Amino acid sequence: KQEVTQIPAALSVPEGENLVLNCSFTDSAIYNLQWFRQDPGKGLTSLLLIQSSQREQTSGRLNASLDKSSGRSTLYIAASQPGDSATYLCAVRPSGTYKYIFGTGTRLKVLA
Amino acid sequence: NAGVTQTPKFRVLKTGQSMTLLCAQDMNHEYMYWYRQDPGMGLRLIHYSVGEGTTAKGEVPDGYNVSRLKKQNFLLGLESAAPSQTSVYFCATRQTEPDTQYFGPGTRLTVL
Numbered sequence: 001k002q003e004v005t006q007i008p009a010a011l012s013v014p015e016g017e018n019l020v021l022n023c024s025f026t027d028s029a030i031y032n033l034q035w036f037r038q039d040p041g042k043g044l045t046s047l048l049l050i051q052s053s054q055r056e057q058t059s060g061r062l063n064a065s066l067d068k069s070s071g072r073s074t075l076y077i078a079a080s081q082p083g084d085s086a087t088y089l090c091a092v093r094p095s096g097t098y099k100y101i102f103g104t105g106t107r108l109k110v111l112a
Numbered sequence: 113n114a115g116v117t118q119t120p121k122f123r124v125l126k127t128g129q130s131m132t133l134l135c136a137q138d139m140n141h142e143y144m145y146w147y148r149q150d151p152g153m154g155l156r157l158i159h160y161s162v163g164e165g166t167t168a169k170g171e172v173p174d175g176y177n178v179s180r181l182k183k184q185n186f187l188l189g190l191e192s193a194a195p196s197q198t199s200v201y202f203c204a205t206r207q208t209e210p211d212t213q214y215f216g217p218g219t220r221l222t223v224l
Contacts, residue, residue: 032211034211034212034213036213041218042217043116043204043215043216043217043218044202044204044213044215045215046212046213049210049211049212051211089154089155093211098160098206099157099160099170100145100157100213102147102154102155102156103154104152104153104154105154
């Protein structure tokens with residue numbers, strides 16, 4: 001059974017710092033992996049999608065990497081800003097399914 | 113273009129009462145999903161649909177029923193609410209290319 005874990009559960013950093021969020025999954029048979037952002041009391045917004053054949057994707061200050069063989073993905077945020085404060089979730093889509101398995105998220109606080 | 117909308121936004125039920133949550137989308141997506149989000153548990157898939165007239169069970173389907181009579185609507189029903197169903201419920205649609213999920217704003221349900 002696929003399980004997705006995100007560590008740490010919470011993180012506080014000063015503004016301007018570069019940071020890395022981690023996501024690990026137990027079964028490497030995935031179709032893709034996505035990173036989402038969730039603001040308090042809101043729904044999720046897709047940030048980056050990495051197909052199983054890709055190693056990384058970039059969007060602005062965000063860079064996501066995927067190492068399928070080791071069951072790991074990282075989300076790198078450059079030059080963090082207070083507006084980046086939110087919960088970040090990763091989700092994998094196991095091969096052969098239309099379902100997504102979500103991690104429990106990392107709650108990020110960027111201090112001004 | 114409203115995207116994904118959910119009705120109602122908040123609801124309080126007594127144990128044993130029934131209710132229906134409505135998810136509506138205007139993006140013409142085939143796939144729709146119902147999740148629940150609980151503290152420390154991440155998002156868990158309740159039921160999903162791969163097209164009009166179809167439904168399938170997710171990870172935690174017990175106590176819930178769904179219907180997809182029209183492509184744009186996905187209904188989640190609770191026949192006899194229990195305190196364990198207190199949660200925030202999210203509806204999502206899936207765009208196939210690129211493979212991206214779009215989430216509604218959520219429904220906060222409390223069962224007393």
